[in-house]
Amino acid sequence: MRTLSAPAASQSQPLVDGDMLAAIDLGSNSYHMVVARYTLGQLRVVDRLRETVRMAEGLDGRGGLLPDVRQRALACLSRFGQRIRDIPPHRVRAVATNTVRRLHAPQAFLMPAETALGHAIEVVSGREEARLVYLGVAHAQPPRPGHRRLVIDIGGGSTECIIGRGFETLERESMQLGAVATTLRFFGNGRLSRKRWRDALIEASVEFQQFAATYRSLGWQEAIGASGTNKAIGEICAAMKLTKGAVTAEALPFVRDELLRAGHIDDIRLPGLSDERRPIIAGGLLVLEAAFTSLELQRMVVSKAALREGVLYDMVGRAGDQDPREASVDALVQRYGIDRAQALRVESSALALFDQVAAAWQLTPDDRMMLSWAARLHELGLTIAHSQYQLHGAYVLAHSDIAGFSRQEQQFLAALVRAHRRKVPRNVFEALPDRLLPAARRLSGLLRLAVLLHRGHDDPAIPGLGIRASDDTLLLSLPARWLDERPLLQADLAGEPAETAALGVRLQLDP
Secondary structure, eight states: OOOOBOOOSSOOSOOOTTOEEEEEEEOSSEEEEEEEEEETTEEEEEEEEEEEOOGGGGBOSSSOBOHHHHHHHHHHHHHHHHHTTTSOGGGEEEEEOHHHHHOSSHHHHHHHHHHHHTBOEEEOOHHHHHHHHHHHHHHHSOOOTTOEEEEEEEOSSOEEEEEEETTEEEEEEEESOOHHHHHHHHHTTOBOOHHHHHHHHHHHHHHHHHHHHHHHHHOOSEEEEEHHHHHHHHHHHHHTTSSSSOEETTHHHHHHHHHHHTSBGGGOOOTTOOTTTGGGHHHHHHHHHHHHHHHTOOEEEEOSOOHHHHHHHHHHHHHTTOOHHHHHHHHHHHHTTOOHHHHHHHHHHHHHHHHHHHHHHTOOHHHHHHHHHHHHHTTGGGGTOSTTHHHHHHHHHHHSOOTTOOHHHHHHHHHHHHTSSSOOOTTTTTTSOGGGHHHHHHHHHHHHHHHHHTTTSOOSSOTTOEEEEETTEEEEEOOHHHHHTOHHHHHHHHHHHHHHGGGTOEEEEOO
16 A cells, blocks of 8 residues: 655745656546656646546535546556656645535545545645636746736536636636536436527526626636637637637537537537547537627637646745745735734744644644644634634635635644634544644644733743643743743643643643
8 A cells, every 4th residue: 555645735845956746636527647847947847647537427416426436536546646656745736626526525535545646635626726727827828918818627527717917816716517517417318409508508608697797897818728628629620620729709609510410429520529528528518608608708719738737836836935825824814804913923932832842743844834824813703703713713714715725724724723722622623634633633732822822912922932742742831930920821721731632632831
């Protein structure tokens, strides 16, 4: 059995020439992997792997995954894992999208999937998927200064629509419309007819209408299609001599009419269409026609880049000074009016504690970053209400769309914030995978101590703050005179061992 490598949560080690990176995209139709070498500040792709898994076909309607599809996915990940076994774990990032998001119990799939791949797998929200798609397209086709772009990515289970400028997104939307899912939904028995197409087009268009007016009002100078469906339709347009590879409003009706003439999905024979793409092209074409109609598109060029390239460039940003998560945390501090001075006091003490126990507890630089962010955000819930504000803050962090963060990272932050004060509930960590539990419990203990030390919103630095860790025991030492002057802190610390015990951490005060 392959040993599971730690997640590449922060890529905190700077990149140097020759470093290899790998990005894996667990899509709803295909699994992709791209391997690149970092050279002179640029990424040079050295290998690509793609396998059709059709994971979206495996959803059983109850949030489960059919056994044969599950096995197909695990076998693919095992092959991917063999290719990247020599790449350092912190240079590998695997991302799961729509179908895994829709599973009732994602961990039942993710645990064996991570074992097969040999690396942790992040689940990203639809809007975070949209951000990564745009990042990949923007780097592959450098934008013109000041120009806005519309990027449409039709995947197997979802479709993402993004307006961006430069390398930053302005609007992001994700819909439950994908080539596989839409084909199954509207053409599950394989039959094709004009009436069925019209009815399906109306339903699909409703999804776009939710944001179409906003997008049209903002506007764009260029429309770009990403991923396999858009590429396949562009190739069909070229093979039918309708365009030279772009997709246009004039060409789409000809492609649609030719597809409908088949009468059945099995009989589709469009020029330039591969046998592999045939079973799902109807749903993909339907989604694209709905997009063109709702957004009043005239022309869309096709990009070779997509989510996996975006993941690679996001890794480069995390390794340097362009980690989008830092900007997101700062935006949350501002949006919720968090007391920056208090956040800084708690963060400083939390990190001072962390640095003294990191080696004994085998905590990583990624863990340090998560603790830092949790300290800055621990009072987020005060904007909603003082009573039980840790619950409000945890809910916001768990359920918001926060750029740069995977779902697991958001759940990790939410757990730390939820457990930073008062009684620690038994289920506070239940959303986390087992591999994250030890760090989450220990970081929660450190954050609780840092918050207690600054309960009075004073003392920017604690003189002589010392702590040692042995197994799951913490031995805290504070200057006796300083502590004697703070009877409230003494009382808090006296009661804290009972609370930290719920974290699996035993707190002792150095007499």
